Amino acid sequence: MEYKEDALTGSDKQFDTAFSQVEGLVWLPWVGKNYAQGKHRVLVVAESHYSVQDDAGNFARGASEGPVNILETRQCVEECPIGQEWPSRTYQNLSRVLAGGEPADPTGLWEGIAYYNLVQRVMDYSGDEYAKERPTYRDYMRGWGIFNQVAGILKPDACIVAGVSAANHFEEAMGKLSVGHSPVEQFDLEGEQARARCMGIELEGRRLPIVCIKHPAKYFSYDLWHGFLQEKLPETMEYLVALAAVKE
Numbered sequence: 429m430e431y432k433e434d435a436l437t438g439s440d441k442q443f444d445t446a447f448s449q450v451e452g453l454v455w456l457p458w459v460g461k462n463y464a465q466g467k468h469r470v471l472v473v474a475e476s477h478y479s480v481q482d483d484a485g486n487f488a489r490g491a492s493e494g495p496v497n498i499l500e501t502r503q504c505v506e507e508c509p510i511g512q513e514w515p516s517r518t519y520q521n522l523s524r525v526l527a528g529g530e531p532a533d534p535t536g537l538w539e540g541i542a543y544y545n546l547v548q549r550v551m552d553y554s555g556d557e558y559a560k561e562r563p564t565y566r567d568y569m570r571g572w573g574i575f576n577q578v579a580g581i582l583k584p585d586a587c588i589v590a591g592v593s594a595a596n597h598f599e600e601a602m603g604k605l606s607v608g609h610s611p612v613e614q615f616d617l618e619g620e621q622a623r624a625r626c627m628g629i630e631l632e633g634r635r636l637p638i639v640c641i642k643h644p645a646k647y648f649s650y651d652l653w654h655g656f657l658q659e660k661l662p663e664t665m666e667y668l669v670a671l672a673a674v675k676e
Contacts, residue, residue, distance in 0.1 A: 438538065455497075522644050
């Protein structure tokens with residue numbers, strides 16, 4: 429299905445002119461229509477789009493083949509976590525970890541946040557479990573450069589990254605960009621192999637906290653990671669829980 433921009437009613441287009449100036453930004457970020465005026469701006473960053481559905485059913489549709497659809501990310505948000513037109517463990521668990529459980533109002537949650545993928549290149553998921561494409565060093569380094577510009581446009585109060593691998597290249601990337609930043613701290617969660625990461629960048633004279641959690645696609649305990657986010661970003665999580673719980 430091809431989408432026209434005016435069909436995506438839950439997203440805010442006021443930042444699109446600025447986004448068009450970001451080199452390497454392939455897909456326009458999702459910006460919920462209530463993000464800009466919200467009392468707490470939250471930017472959620474996933475990893476990448478995929479070319480086909482994976483064998484675990486995490487994506488019922490992948491990134492469009494052929495000419496680039498710059499609305500791909502927005503279309504996915506409208507269709508999946510908001511419209512619930514197709515199943516995705518990633519989006520479902522992402523909603524749960526932000527809300528602290530199954531959100532009573534997923535529309536309110538997603539229309540209150542901004543969201544995009546750090547890696548702006550389609551990953552090929554057509555192979556078997558051991559041949560699925562993963563982002564490269566170059567992908568992550570370029571991704572952090574794009575992130576710095578996107579954050580400068582959206583001016584979030586906090587950032588939550590779904591996936592911990594990108595953090596391995598954060599300090600090098602920010603150093604090369606001459607961006608003020610705090611070093612990556614790692615945290616062990618009981619019973620969890622993936623280690624959480626916390627860091628931050630200097631953004632217009634203030635610190636933007638960035639918390640990286642385990643990728644929510646498989647073997648993901650949303651209550652465990654929600655608790656960690658509450659510990660590190662209490663004001664952010666209070667705001668997100670309220671967004672997800674309120675029905676108009």
